[in-house]
Amino acid sequence: MRRPVIGVMGAGEAEPLTLEAARHLGRLVAEAGWALLTGGRPVGVMEAACAGAKSVPGSLTIGILPTGPDSPVSAHVDVAVFTGLGDARNAINILSSDVVVACGVEGPGTASEVALSLKAGRPTILLAPAPTAAAFFHTLAGGSAHELATPEAVIALIEQQLGIPRWRAV
Amino acid sequence: MRRPVIGVMGAGEAEPLTLEAARHLGRLVAEAGWALLTGGRPVGVMEAACAGAKSVPGSLTIGILPTGPDSPVSAHVDVAVFTGLGDARNAINILSSDVVVACGVEGPGTASEVALSLKAGRPTILLAPAPTAAAFFHTLAGGSAHELATPEAVIALIEQQLGIPRWRAV
Amino acid sequence: MRRPVIGVMGAGEAEPLTLEAARHLGRLVAEAGWALLTGGRPVGVMEAACAGAKSVPGSLTIGILPTGPDSPVSAHVDVAVFTGLGDARNAINILSSDVVVACGVEGPGTASEVALSLKAGRPTILLAPAPTAAAFFHTLAGGSAHELATPEAVIALIEQQLGIPRWRAV
Amino acid sequence: MRRPVIGVMGAGEAEPLTLEAARHLGRLVAEAGWALLTGGRPVGVMEAACAGAKSVPGSLTIGILPTGPDSPVSAHVDVAVFTGLGDARNAINILSSDVVVACGVEGPGTASEVALSLKAGRPTILLAPAPTAAAFFHTLAGGSAHELATPEAVIALIEQQLGIPRWRAV
Numbered sequence: 001m002r003r004p005v006i007g008v009m010g011a012g013e014a015e016p017l018t019l020e021a022a023r024h025l026g027r028l029v030a031e032a033g034w035a036l037l038t039g040g041r042p043v044g045v046m047e048a049a050c051a052g053a054k055s056v057p058g059s060l061t062i063g064i065l066p067t068g069p070d071s072p073v074s075a076h077v078d079v080a081v082f083t084g085l086g087d088a089r090n091a092i093n094i095l096s097s098d099v100v101v102a103c104g105v106e107g108p109g110t111a112s113e114v115a116l117s118l119k120a121g122r123p124t125i126l127l128a129p130a131p132t133a134a135a136f137f138h139t140l141a142g143g144s145a146h147e148l149a150t151p152e153a154v155i156a157l158i159e160q161q162l163g164i165p166r167w168r169a170v
Numbered sequence: 171m172r173r174p175v176i177g178v179m180g181a182g183e184a185e186p187l188t189l190e191a192a193r194h195l196g197r198l199v200a201e202a203g204w205a206l207l208t209g210g211r212p213v214g215v216m217e218a219a220c221a222g223a224k225s226v227p228g229s230l231t232i233g234i235l236p237t238g239p240d241s242p243v244s245a246h247v248d249v250a251v252f253t254g255l256g257d258a259r260n261a262i263n264i265l266s267s268d269v270v271v272a273c274g275v276e277g278p279g280t281a282s283e284v285a286l287s288l289k290a291g292r293p294t295i296l297l298a299p300a301p302t303a304a305a306f307f308h309t310l311a312g313g314s315a316h317e318l319a320t321p322e323a324v325i326a327l328i329e330q331q332l333g334i335p336r337w338r339a340v
Numbered sequence: 341m342r343r344p345v346i347g348v349m350g351a352g353e354a355e356p357l358t359l360e361a362a363r364h365l366g367r368l369v370a371e372a373g374w375a376l377l378t379g380g381r382p383v384g385v386m387e388a389a390c391a392g393a394k395s396v397p398g399s400l401t402i403g404i405l406p407t408g409p410d411s412p413v414s415a416h417v418d419v420a421v422f423t424g425l426g427d428a429r430n431a432i433n434i435l436s437s438d439v440v441v442a443c444g445v446e447g448p449g450t451a452s453e454v455a456l457s458l459k460a461g462r463p464t465i466l467l468a469p470a471p472t473a474a475a476f477f478h479t480l481a482g483g484s485a486h487e488l489a490t491p492e493a494v495i496a497l498i499e500q501q502l503g504i505p506r507w508r509a510v
Numbered sequence: 511m512r513r514p515v516i517g518v519m520g521a522g523e524a525e526p527l528t529l530e531a532a533r534h535l536g537r538l539v540a541e542a543g544w545a546l547l548t549g550g551r552p553v554g555v556m557e558a559a560c561a562g563a564k565s566v567p568g569s570l571t572i573g574i575l576p577t578g579p580d581s582p583v584s585a586h587v588d589v590a591v592f593t594g595l596g597d598a599r600n601a602i603n604i605l606s607s608d609v610v611v612a613c614g615v616e617g618p619g620t621a622s623e624v625a626l627s628l629k630a631g632r633p634t635i636l637l638a639p640a641p642t643a644a645a646f647f648h649t650l651a652g653g654s655a656h657e658l659a660t661p662e663a664v665i666a667l668i669e670q671q672l673g674i675p676r677w678r679a680v
Contacts, residue, residue, distance in 0.1 A: 002583070002590060035589065062589055068426070068605050068630075073512070079545065079572055080512060081591055082605040084426040086265075086408070087286055091258035095578050095592040108289040108310050115282035116257055120578075136306035140278050172413070172420060205419065232419055238435050238460075238596070243342070249375065249402055250342060251421055252435040254596040256578070265408050265422040290408075427626055428601035435596075448629040448650050455622035456597055476646035480618050 003060065004164045007037040007097025009114070010045020011107035018104040019048040021127060025103060025151035026052030030059035032155060033167035037062045037097050039089075040081075042074040045103045045110075050076035058169070064093050087112065094120050099158050101125045105133040118145065123162050125154055173230065174334045177207040177267025179284070180215020181277035188274040189218040191297060195273060195321035196222030200229035202325060203337035207232045207267050209259075210251075212244040215273045215280075220246035228339070234263050257282070264290050269328050271295045272315075275303040288315065293332050295324055343400065344504045347377040347437025349454070350385020351447035358444040359388040361467060365443060365491035366392030370399035372495060373507035377402045377437050379429075380421075382414040385443045385450075390416035398509070404433050427452070434460050439498050441465045442485075445473040458485065463502050465494055513570065514674045517547040517607025519624070520555020521617035528614040529558040531637060535613060535661035536562025540569035542665060543677035547572045547607050549599075550591075552584040555613045555620075560586035568679070574603050597622070604630050609668050611635045612655075615643040628655065633672050635664055 006029045026049035029036045036053040038046040040063020053059045054076040063077035068084045083089040090113050100117040117124040124145040137145050176199045196219035199206045206223040208216040210233020223229045224246040233247035238254045253259040260283050270287040287294040294315040307315050328334050346369045366389035369376045376393040378386040380403020393399045394416040403417035408424045423429040430453050440457040457464040464485040477485050498504050516539045536559035539546045546563040548556040550573020563569045564586040573587035578594045593599040600623050610627040627634040634655040647655050668674050
């Protein structure tokens with residue numbers, strides 16, 4: 001079985017509470033043995049989630065960059081995929097994640113990823129969304145995102161409701 | 171000068187009032203001499219806007235398809251670009267439109283395009299958005315979409331406020 | 341029926357004889373009423389083919405750019421599609437062309453397009469290829485490119501052997 | 511330092527000798543501690559190289575798929591990136607590899623990757639190419655691929671001439 005991949009999406013510029021949640025979520029994802037996928041840039045939610053994951057021995061972090069190989073990458077990314085596609089790469093983030101978690105929906109890039117995730121029918125979780133974001137995504141045709149308040153609740157939902165088992169290297 | 175390109179985004183399945191607005195908007199775009207760009211599929215807002223435009227002699231319609239060359243295309247598309255990219259092609263719709271108009275925001279594909287348009291800093295217009303959609307996009311960092319109630323108001327804003335001149339073939 | 345699209349691929353830096361052939365080929369494509377698709381940049385074979393086409397009244401030229409909307413475009417491109425995908429856009433050139441013509445195979449970008457065209461099973465024509473290029477593409481599994489010496493022969497093959505009719509606006 | 515990534519490209523249908531070389535090359539890449547990147551499909555050179563790498567404890571294999579998440583993947587791929595881009599994903603293979611090795615150039619997909627690699631200026635190695643392939647890529651403007659006869663020579667060139675150090679997890 002391939003290691004499950006949890007995608008954590010979020011803004012390059014985010015509020016301190018959002019960054020703290022991202023770091024905590026990244027750590028919990030890694031403790032479950034799952035790979036963490038982010039946009040890979042050395043800023044905001046991407047950086048915080050990857051840093052949290054890499055505080056766990058044996059963790060694996062994947063960054064899907066919008067740019068080419070000479071661009072900055074989070075130092076906490078193990079596997080960097082350089083797409084050179086600009087924001088078209090957001091679709092890859094979604095298709096490559098077994099579960100998509102938006103850690104805040106503070107910027108338009110994250111909003112596009114939540115929308116693409118709903119469109120692709122991926123399991124989609126909004127962690128501590130603003131009320132306007134939650135209200136909007138609930139009204140979208142076909143949309144059905146989970147809303148959760150804490151990183152612990154995200155992990156519980158992935159494991160128990162979505163049935164994705166914790167992973168250990170054989 | 172290249173012919174200005176107005177992108178009209180909208181759901182493959184849309185309400186009758188939305189489809190009527192799309193058809194009317196497509197006609198007005200064509201009457202201004204502008205090219206109309208849509209997602210090119212033979213359904214929903216894409217089909218309606220293209221049909222409206224092609225009721226005007228000399229109009230030009232461009233469809234950016236998510237699929238390859240054997241896929242269905244609106245009969246009202248003059249230039250079909252087959253990307254084979256799936257939803258990653260949404261980013262191309264945005265970059266290739268001088269102005270992006272969302273005709274309703276009823277589905278997640280359209281939501282992703284509005285978000286990508288705000289991210290790319292393109293002039294972005296929401297035509298008759300649901301209140302939850304308008305509220306959401308106003309709270310997004312860096313977001314600044316125009317909200318308008320009628321196709322006529324969209325054309326007036328493009329011409330007068332955005333300064334895009336009507337176009338005539340030389 | 342949509343206007344047939346003939347893609348002409350070639351290097352940004354090309355030999356004078358290649359550029360002359362590109363200009364001539366662009367003109368003949370336009371005289372047949374077909375749309376001309378190129379990479380859209382204001383250099384080399386792309387520029388020459390578009391200029392040739394635009395010397396014909398009623399012609400239509402499509403440019404599929406690797407870059408975003410602030411990048412340089414040939415002044416002879418009517419419809420510019422800004423992909424922002426870098427060289428990944430080469431696949432779009434192929435999928436969007438009913439026939440792919442390589443005007444010389446002098447650079448690696450063109451080589452990638454011929455290869456992608458053979459992979460996608462598109463009708464593929466090499467116009468005046470170097471012997472090493474012709475020999476290589478003949479040995480590729482599944483490859484079957486036509487080799488022709490003149491633009492006139494290209495037009496004749498498209499019309500007679502591939503059965504693509506000349507096009508007139510209704 | 512991120513783990514260096516060696517991309518091994520090759521046909522989905524390949525000759526037995528090519529498959530044997532791919533398997534051996536994959537194993538040697540893994541023994542050097544480098545990550546192996548392929549197109550990820552469960553066929554041909556991709557499958558053989560990944561299988562070779564996974565015979566080494568601690569190895570890491572990355573597959574960049576042209577398809578979405580429901581498509582077949584080599585069982586020897588640790589990290590699967592689902593692009594949904596079709597052959598446009600070939601550009602990502604190149605940008606994401608520190609060195610690109612073509613294990614045979616038997617099909618058009620591989621040919622496109624070698625061409626894109628030369629265009630992007632990535633270090634490019636042809637392992638046991640057919641004479642027509644070697645001759646062609648040598649004549650391409652800007653092209654400068656290394657030609658080598660054995661997997662051992664590939665590893666030596668990467669380490670000694672390109673200066674990419676063997677990698678050990680800290």
